[in-house]
Amino acid sequence: MKNYLFLFLCLIATTFVFAQDVATIKGTVINAADDTPLESVNIVNLNQVIGTATNKDGEFEIYAKPNDTLHFSYLGYKSIKVRVTNDWIKFRSSKIALTELALALEEVVVNQLNLTGYLEVDIKQVPAINNNYRYSISGLQDTGYEADSPGNFTKIVSSIFNPADFLHRMFGKRPNELQKLKKMKQDDEIRNLLASRFDREMLTVLLNVNRVDLDEIVSQCNYSKGFIQTANDLQILDAISECYEEYKLLSRGRTNRL
Template identity: 80%
Template sequence: MKNYLLLFFLLVFSTISIAQEAEKALGVVVNSSDGKPLENVNIVNLNQVIGTATNKQGEFEINAKPNDTLHLSYLGFKSIKVRVTNDWLKFGSATIELTELALALEEVVVNQLKLTGYLEVDVKQVPVINDNYRYQISGLPSTGYEANSAGTLSKIVGSIFNPADFLHRTFGKKPNEMRKLKKMKQDDEIRNLLASRFDREMLMALLNIDRVDLDEIVSQCDYSKEFIQTANDLQILDAISECYEEYKLLNRER
């Protein structure tokens, strides 16, 4: 009897192990023009909010389930989304091709300062130094808001007592996507990826919003235009996450 029980548990354990192995999508990413493998291609499972990157041979593996969507991005190449299928998980590795982008540089205009020797005149030609600052509302567990206008404080304080405040308008439409923020912050691969990027592409894919809406969210959370333009994607993620946590806190207190 003991032998049968032991055999039963071994079979169960083997079945579980096989099932766990089947939950990994294996693949190779290559350049569509010459078939050469691409190293360090960024791959994110948009459903499970986990990430990885290809090795020197262009190979990768990532936890995935049928119908999960993988987002692949690489500098100089067109990003794509790939749906994970049962056949892919069952039969092994898949080859994924990325297509190169044609890059065009924007025109850059350099303005030379023409000094006159008169301080009152010359000082007006010096670019304005970013004087954004942050303040904190008592009772909120945040590092504070970054002010971008003289009326920001009254705007934020007023919104706390307004049932249709800007936080509700911003986050209320996409609660499922916003819940991914916590997972994104916990995944080291995604954090490292976002820290090196400034194109907002990965954030848009993960949160399922376009660039205009993304910038509007950060702006409505009272981060300055300068911050929005210069911050890397990880800083934008942290800004939105902090703002969302405050939104949930305010909703609970109402």
């Protein structure tokens, strides 16, 4: 009886300590240029894998713990990451400023060509466009791939990894990031956010991979190039999640055979 009472008291104490460690923090997101509030800014806690958005006054609330990282993204503005501090949790409010992206068009210079009518002469006046860049692989001499060749990245990857090895490299060594897949699929706010986006930014941030590797993961999971180009971020999330589950089954079967 005493043992049960001791365990019960420990559980209460642990719950009390945990409750003090977490909080629902508040904040306001504004335009850095004129301090006007920004509505519908997407906010995701990268550690807890939960999301929210600002209201018409730029205000938001989200669950967080000290040292959690919040990711703020808004169309036309530079995305930022903000760490949750003890002071923020203590005072429960903060102001976050986002900066607009500067879009500039490069100047285009058109040079007039003095054509003579003789093909052999005129063709020499046309400036050559050199797209023959090559990728080389460290440690492999006299080996390279044309940059403008279709599937150049796949060729480079395939020269080092077969599909099974690639999935093992991406999935097997990133268990913490990939555990977020289930949490991402369970959070309605994040699902709604991903369903309306096609830029892959949130996925790359949450899974801690770059855009090239993200597309290659989906490609190695036997999804078509057309799907990768047209799918929204939620569809890509579901595709990776299904592939990961298949990979775990294959890995379990391989381990049992050994």
